[in-house]
Amino acid sequence: MTSPFAIVGFDLDGTLLDTSGDLAAAVNHALAGAGRPALTTGQVTTMIGGGAKHMLAQALDATGGCDESEFRGHYKALLGYYGNHLAVHTRPYPGAIAAVEALRASGTRVGVVTNKFEGFATRLLDALGLAPLFDVVIGGDTMGPGRSKPAPDGVLALVERLGGGRAAFVGDSIYDIQAGKAAGLPTVAVSFGFLLQPVGTLGADAVIDHFDQLSPVLARLSATWSAGGAPA
Known part of the structure; x- marks a missing residue:
């Protein structure tokens, strides 16, 4: 055909x-480093689509905001974790x-x-x-x-x-x-x-x-x- x-x-x-599972895990790894509470996978799912930086910015905003000078460190933490765990839950x-x-x-x-x-x-x-x-x-x-x-x-x-x-x-x-x-x-x-x-x-x-x-x-x-x- x-x-x-x-x-x-x-x-x-x-x-x-x-x-969603692997992205949520990466977001929560970065949030933990920032001393923030974890988000559910469902919450993180609504933040996916505009790229990793946009996703993390929304997650940080949802848990109390973030000083611009600190964002880069949290972003690097997210990318590092995701790079090592990108196919754990993904199907x-x-x-x-x-x-x-x-x-x-x-x-x-x-x-x-x-x-x-x-x-x-x-x-x-x-x-x-x-x-x-x-x-x-x-x-x-x-x-x-x-x-x-x-x-x-x-x-x-x-x-x-x-x-x-x-x-x-x-x-x-x-x-x-x-x-x-x-x-x-x-x-x-x-x-x-x-x-x-x-x-x-x-x-x-x-x-x-x-x-x-x-x-x-x-x-x-x-x-x-x-x-x-x-x-x-």
């Missing part, structure tokens, strides 16, 4: 992988790997655009044995300062590096949907990720509740999306 899109890009955290969402494998079997080129540092993203995928499934991985630091999602730069670079063609983007947050839309791509939101707001308010072109729904949704989007990058 031929895929309706030549390229499909995915967000990582909250879309392909449930990384793919149900159906995610089968969906990616089906796309690849149909000839689709598949990549990741995440706000996680590229080095962490590639190490995580490798630790889980998933690296061979993705042709390109673009992290929050890949394109340079100020160019991570919701900026479209990473999504546009993904399409370019994968040779161009009709493309779609799949994510779980407003950062993902805004980046995909700004890049001129149809977007799919997953309802099971690290949602910062109701999934119906993200403005995605389609929503899926399980990865089993991805293939038919992409076929439907392809039928209504012009080759020029706009609804037909």
Whole structure:
């Protein structure tokens, strides 16, 4: 079966992988060093999506604030801990790997655009044995300062590096949907990720509740999306 899109890009955290347990552990390690109480995984989940620095800033604000001069030390502690424990609890969402494998079997080129540092993203995928499934991985630091999602730069670079063609983007947050839309791509939101707001308010072109729904949704989007990058 031929895929309706030549390229499909995915967000990582909250879309392909449930990384909440390991990210919460890293946040709580940094909070402990700052003499703060631990947060629940559920609390940290609402802070994921804008990158590690944004996540930690929210965690520190939620536990009493932080002097700017002290933030760098706590941030280094978080990164150091996460780098050594990034695949302890992390697992793919149900159906995610089968969906990616089906796309690849149909000839689709598949990549990741995440706000996680590229080095962490590639190490995580490798630790889980998933690296061979993705042709390109673009992290929050890949394109340079100020160019991570919701900026479209990473999504546009993904399409370019994968040779161009009709493309779609799949994510779980407003950062993902805004980046995909700004890049001129149809977007799919997953309802099971690290949602910062109701999934119906993200403005995605389609929503899926399980990865089993991805293939038919992409076929439907392809039928209504012009080759020029706009609804037909």
